[in-house]
Amino acid sequence: MIVEAVLGNLAELTEQERAGLHLERVALSGPELRKRVQRVVTDHGTELGLHLAERRELKDGDILHREGRNAVVVSTLPTDVLVVAPATIEEMGRVAHALGNRHLPAQFLGPAAEVAQLPGHDGLMLLQYDHTAEAFLQETGVRFARVERQMEVPFRHAEHTH
Template sequence: MIVTEILGNIHEASGQELVGGRHVEKVVLPSTELVKRIQRLTTDHGHELGLRRPAKAPDLKDGDVLAVEGDAENGNAVVVQVLPTDVLVIGARSIVEMAFVAHSLGNRHLQAQFFDENSEYGAQVMVVQYDHTVQDFLDHHGVPYSRQERVMPVPFRHAEHTH
């Protein structure tokens, strides 16, 4: 089977309705694989499928429904499950401290994601992929952070840059 489009997402009502009572097979992926448009995937039941998505297609997300077969009671659905990513959750104490950290890490061309107090973090934080040099930087400057395993809403991408 070749998958060319995402049918829905189980974290939304329409995706839950689409999957219904079907047996769910998972395609377990690390965050780095979510950005690939063309790849061979294997479900947790050993079934293989191909992914071939258009050039401008959005990245895969946790809960994306790749395939639905059969009826709601006896059919199968294939759903993406994203593995947690090793991240540093940075909770600077002030806007000045956050600006310093963001500027310093930006000079390294590190991808960052920002969340507010209404997020699952419950605070205004900056999240970056774990890197021992970033951890050393934060320790050296006394910036509060924690190392966590998180399923990120958006995959980190390699930031290409030239001068």
């Protein structure tokens, strides 16, 4: 079967609509979420070819196929990340400058974001795991944790020149 378009997302369905669905899941990692053309296999062994016309990243819960009460949906795999919780704005500036020079893609979460290992923070910086970044954070004494986290948006490198 060839999938050419995403039919919606589970989050857009009512609780009643979701309750009756039988789901087959396609587990994808960050880089796979950005591919328009690929071959995937569901957790039930169903093989699908993705040939998406629209250029967009797949998200957790995206519906790839639906037939009656059966649906094939995307399930994002957790990513190995460093979650950084600087204590001050000065510390955040130093960390962002040092790690920015390494051109590591980053994402930021506000004070309401919960990470069990880092309670009581003013905001978080998330990086894909990198051993040199981890060593830097250890050396500088910045509070951080290495965790497996399901990312809402996959990491991507920003285009830049020097």
